[in-house]
Amino acid sequence: xxxxxxxxxxxxxxxxxxxxxxxxxxxxxxxxxxxxxxxxxxxxxxxxxxxxxxxxxxxxxxxxxxxxxxxxxxxxxxxxxxxxxxxxxxxxxxxxxxxxxxxxxxxxxxxxxxxxxxxxxxxxxxxxxxxxxx
Amino acid sequence: xxxxxxxxxxxxxxxxxxxxxxxxxxxxxxxxxxxxxxxxxxxxxxxxxxxxxxxxxxxxxxxxxxxxxxxxxxxxxxxxxxxxxxxxxxxxxxxxxxxxxxxxxxxxxxxxxxxxxxxxxxxxxxxxxxxxxx
Numbered sequence: 185x186x187x188x189x190x191x192x193x194x195x196x197x198x199x200x201x202x203x204x205x206x207x208x209x210x211x212x213x214x215x216x217x218x219x220x221x222x223x224x225x226x227x228x229x230x231x232x233x234x235x236x237x238x239x240x241x242x243x244x245x246x247x248x249x250x251x252x253x254x255x256x257x258x259x260x261x262x263x264x265x266x267x268x269x270x271x272x273x274x275x276x277x278x279x280x281x282x283x284x285x286x287x288x289x290x291x292x293x294x295x296x297x298x299x300x301x302x303x304x305x306x307x308x309x310x311x312x313x314x315x316x317x318x
Numbered sequence: 319x320x321x322x323x324x325x326x327x328x329x330x331x332x333x334x335x336x337x338x339x340x341x342x343x344x345x346x347x348x349x350x351x352x353x354x355x356x357x358x359x360x361x362x363x364x365x366x367x368x369x370x371x372x373x374x375x376x377x378x379x380x381x382x383x384x385x386x387x388x389x390x391x392x393x394x395x396x397x398x399x400x401x402x403x404x405x406x407x408x409x410x411x412x413x414x415x416x417x418x419x420x421x422x423x424x425x426x427x428x429x430x431x432x433x434x435x436x437x438x439x440x441x442x443x444x445x446x447x448x449x450x451x452x
Contacts, residue, residue: 194338197419200330200355204387207362221334228341253338253419258450281451283417285331285387312446316392317415 185245186295186304187216189238190288191252191261193228195221201285205292215295230257235264239277247301248277249308251288278305286311319379320429320438321350323372324422325386325395327362329355335419339426349429364391369398373411381435382411383442385422412439420445 188205192198198221209215218238223229235250242248250265252258261279268274278301280287287308294307322339326332332355343349352372357363369384376382384399386392395413402408412435414421421442428441 192334192419194334196330196334197338198334200326200328200332200334204328204331204362228338252450254423262451279451281449283420283446285326285418289388311417315415316386317396317413 185214185216185243185247186299186301187218187242187246187248188288188292188295189235189248189250190217190219190221190284191230191235191250191257192221192284193230193253193257195219195226197221197253197284201288205289208289209292209296211296214299215292217292230260232260232263232267235261236267239264239268240273242273242276246276247299249291249301249304250277250279251282251284251291251308252279253284280305280308282308282311286314319348319350319377319381320433320435321352321376321380321382322422322426322429323369323382323384324351324353324355324418325364325369325384325391326355326418327364327387327391329353329360331355331387331418335422339423342423343426343430345430348433349426351426364394366394366397366401369395370401373398373402374407376407376410380410381433383425383435383438384411384413385416385418385425385442386413387418414439414442416442416445420448
């Protein structure tokens with residue numbers, strides 16, 4: 185299964201984005217979306233420990249892709265990954281260098297058709313180069 | 319004043335993003351954020367008429383920057399702009415080809431320091447090229 189972690193400063197952004205992706209990626213045996221918006225108190229911000237817990241709540245063979253919004257959400261995701269000692273687990277977690285909404289949406293859609301993380305990440309990265317307007 | 323329209327399929331994304339930007343861009347005389355998420359019924363989707371109304375609710379001298387998420391939100395924003403006949407108003411509305419969250423956040427922050435749309439758009443476009451992870 186592909187797990188997509190949505191790390192945003194805003195709980196509403198993470199939850200709204202999860203809903204948007206789930207509307208397209210309805211195969212819940214292939215993709216699981218985990219919205220991780222805000223601090224543990226529900227305020228604007230991010231929480232490395234919450235991200236770490238989500239990274240660790242995984243089963244053998246799962247692949248985890250992490251999408252972030254800006255600034256400290258990126259640092260929190262990196263800090264969470266650094267806290268993992270299990271190298272096998274760590275190798276199955278990928279911080280994806282793509283825009284949060286556009287990248288995670290693309291990844292969610294592709295993850296319903298393939299479980300290959302490289303292919304999913306590649307599609308998510310393409311969202312950086314797709315022009316919206318002429 | 320710079321007006322930033324947030325066009326998302328998801329009401330929660332647009333509102334959460336507005337809250338995130340307003341936390342940084344507190345000068346409400348310089349920047350106004352208008353979340354336009356979802357259809358007029360509050361479902362996932364976008365509504366060109368709602369976007370058109372927001373584009374038109376502007377005062378002389380205001381500049382309007384429009385940020386979209388994916389797919390039909392982009393088409394809805396383009397359709398709304400096409401419906402405007404007033405060329406002077408139209409020239410003060412810019413569809414910005416940047417990632418929704420990253421681009422609108424950058425624009426909101428810069429708009430507190432300058433009212434020059436070119437400068438604000440340029441910073442928003444830079445968010446496309448900023449790498450999150452090494």
